[in-house]
Amino acid sequence: MVQVLVTSCSQGWPRSAGQGILEPNEQRIHGPRCEEGEPLSGGRWGAGFAAVGRFVAEIEAAATAKGPLRPGYVLAGDEAFLLDRCRGAVLKGFVPPDLRDFCLSDLDLNGTSLFEVLDRAQTPSLMAPFQVIFVRNVRQLYTRGAKKDEFAALDRYFRSPNPQALLIFVADFIRIPSDARRMEMDDKNRFERLKETLGEHCGMVELARVNEEDAMRWTVATAQEAGIRVEPDAARELVDALGADMMLISSELEKLLLYTLGRGRITLGDVETMVLAAKQRSLYELTDAISARDRVRALALLHGLLNSSDAGEDAAIGHLYMLARTFRQMLVILEKNVRDSRAIWQALWQGFRMPPFAADDLIRQARRYKSRRDLTRALRLVARADLELRSSPPDKRLVLERLVYELASEPKPASPLFASSQLSFEG
Numbered sequence: 313m314v315q316v317l318v319t320s321c322s323q324g325w326p327r328s329a330g331q332g333i334l335e336p337n338e339q340r341i342h343g344p345r346c347e348e349g350e351p352l353s354g355g356r357w358g359a360g361f362a363a364v365g366r367f368v369a370e371i372e373a374a375a376t377a378k379g380p381l382r383p384g385y386v387l388a389g390d391e392a393f394l395l396d397r398c399r400g401a402v403l404k405g406f407v408p409p410d411l412r413d414f415c416l417s418d419l420d421l422n423g424t425s426l427f428e429v430l431d432r433a434q435t436p437s438l439m440a441p442f443q444v445i446f447v448r449n450v451r452q453l454y455t456r457g458a459k460k461d462e463f464a465a466l467d468r469y470f471r472s473p474n475p476q477a478l479l480i481f482v483a484d485f486i487r488i489p490s491d492a493r494r495m496e497m498d499d500k501n502r503f504e505r506l507k508e509t510l511g512e513h514c515g516m517v518e519l520a521r522v523n524e525e526d527a528m529r530w531t532v533a534t535a536q537e538a539g540i541r542v543e544p545d546a547a548r549e550l551v552d553a554l555g556a557d558m559m560l561i562s563s564e565l566e567k568l569l570l571y572t573l574g575r576g577r578i579t580l581g582d583v584e585t586m587v588l589a590a591k592q593r594s595l596y597e598l599t600d601a602i603s604a605r606d607r608v609r610a611l612a613l614l615h616g617l618l619n620s621s622d623a624g625e626d627a628a629i630g631h632l633y634m635l636a637r638t639f640r641q642m643l644v645i646l647e648k649n650v651r652d653s654r655a656i657w658q659a660l661w662q663g664f665r666m667p668p669f670a671a672d673d674l675i676r677q678a679r680r681y682k683s684r685r686d687l688t689r690a691l692r693l694v695a696r697a698d699l700e701l702r703s704s705p706p707d708k709r710l711v712l713e714r715l716v717y718e719l720a721s722e723p724k725p726a727s728p729l730f731a732s733s734q735l736s737f738e739g
Contacts, residue, residue, distance in 0.1 A: 357526055357529070358490050358520060358522065358523055358525075358526045359488075359490070359492065359518060359520040360389070360391055360394050360488075360490070360518070360519050360520035360521065360522055360526075361394070361522070361526060361530075363394075363517050363518050363519060363520070364394050364397050364398060364517070364519065366517075367385065367387075367398055367401065367515075367517045368397065368398070368401040370382075370515075371401045371402055371405050372401065372405060374405070375404075375405030375406060381478060382478075382514065382515045383470055383473035383477075383478070383479065383513065383514070384470065384473070384478065384479035384480065384481065384510070384513055384514035384515070385478075385479075385480045385481070385514050385515045385516075385517055386480075386481045386482075386483055386506060386510045386511060386514045386515070386516050386517065387480060387481070387482040387483065387484075387517045387519055388483045388486050388488065388503060388506055388516060388517065388518055388519060389483070389484065389486060389487070389488040389518060389519030389520060389521070390484040390485070390486065390487050390488075390519075390521075391488075391519045391520065391521050391522060391558065392484075392558075392559050393522065393558030393559050393562060394519040394522070394558075395482060395484060395519060396559070398480075398482075398517065398519070399446075399482075402444065402478075402480065403416075403444070406442055406444060406478075407442075407444050411439075411440045411441075414437065414439040414440040414443075415437060415439075415440035415441075415442050415443045415444055416443075416444045416445075416446075417432075417443070417444070417445045417446070418445070418446045418447075418448070419445055419446065419447040419448070420447065420448040420449050421447055421448065421449040421450060421452040421453070422448075422449045422452060424447065426453065426462045426465060426466070427462075427465055429445070429447050430465055430466070430469050432445060433445075433469065433474055433477040433479060434469070434474050434477070436474075436476055442476065443477075446482075450481050450482070450483055450485070451483075451485040453509075454502065454505055454506075463509055466509070466510070466513065467512075467513075470512075470513035479514070481510050481514065483502075483506055483510075485502065486499050486502050486503055486506070487499050487521070487704055488503070488518055488519065488520040488521065489520065489521050490520050490521050490522065490523035490526070491523075492518070492520060496703070496704065498704075499704075522556060522558045523556065524551050524552070524556045527551045527556045527558060527561055528544075528547045528548060528551050530558070530561075531547045531550060531551065531561060531565055532544075532547050534562075534565065535565065535568075535569060535578060538569050539576065540569060540572055540573075540575075540576055540577065540578060541576060541577045541578070542577075542578045543577065543578065543579050543580060545580045546578050546579055546580045546582065546583045549580055549583045549584070550564065550565070550568075550583050550587060552633065553583070553587060553630065553633070553634065554587070554630045556629075557629065557630055560630065564586070564587045567586055567587070568582060568583070568586055568587070571585075571586050594613065594616065594617050595617070595631075595634050595635070595638065596638070596666075596670050596673050596674065596677075597613050598610060598613040598614060598617065598635075598716070599635070599638050599639075599642075599674075599677055600673060600677055601613055601720065602690075602716065602719045602720045603642075603677040603678075603680040603681065604680065605720055605721070605722060606720060607716075607717055607720040607721065610716050610717075610719070610720040611713060611716055611717065611720075614712060614713065614716045617631060618631075618709060618712070628701050628708045628709075628711070628712055629698070629701055629702075631712065632694055632697060632698050632701065632712075632715075635694050635715075636691060636694045636695075636698075637664075638666075638674070639687055639690045639691050639694065640664075640691065641660060641664065641666060641674060641678075642674060642677060642678035642681065642687055643678075643684065643687045643688070643691070644659055644660060644664075645659060645660075645674065645675055645678040646678045646679070646681060646684060646687060647684065650675055650678075651675065652672075652675070653671035653672050653675065656671050656674075656675065686723065689723055690719055693715055693718050693719055694715065694719075696715075697711055697712070697714075697715040
């Protein structure tokens, strides 16, 4: 009899395991495979993918009695895509679908004490041969206060762990960049605290953010596994447009695989048609409101963009990327004095063009700006918001709302001292 207790601090998984073409708890847990059917070399992937590969291999070996199962693991990092893969591996190995209601539960340390979690871990399930419990908000163990009783209880449990139980603490309140040397000091301190406490008893799995190169490789290899070739320009555009957000990329790739079924190839045009067009129509409506200085409509459109995205405010970097790209396009249009859509294709180079439906709208929007200075101001504001978002702000939505409000407002005269300190895009 095996009981699995998974302790998670995530706010809920973005998608249910086992749904869709790219389901995380089936054949694609390990990630893409090459044409011969063998997993791609772990050495080709960044730290996050490599860590997931090791974790999944250990879970699968334990589930088939081919390897030992540790009494606990800590999944540290906020890369939701990789967390989803780890969760999928545990569910596949230890949660049969017909017993899911009996052996799978969700707890939250905001409303459930750690003592209750450990008590459940010690108690064998009467309704199933094992039990899986996800407990969110593990950060509550590291809030103010010594939490001596809680950590003493953990120590007692792990001195004699229930062999029928597995605890997996998912610590997604820590951000681990693709290059761990660039981790913020606060995150470093949190990570060290995790290692000193839970890491004393559990295996540590570092879920580093996926960088753009890994995202492109994953896109190409996953499509190849489905028998479809992704052109390099298409992979680059997909990753760039979605800000290397792997949850969004996997979702959009699923749509592209269905769209190109039977053709065997995904082109740049396919990405522009299926992924960018709907997103950019809303985006161009937003920039239209911004250029018209209509703050009320601009904020309403921003909320619509955020609410329509599966990732919500977590897609903020992708929205910023598209805003910056659009303002740069308008800057070129203004500088080259483009007046009709026929001339725009000469002014904007391949890979930097907008969809045909947006050409006239963008020209009209660009001409609302009186000078190059107005557009470079907009780019400075976007750059500042990008820096804020990458510094793990408490509220990403607020950062975007403030940005849109400022973009849609008339610029205020700046003092010479303030102006000289601004990031300049002017040559």
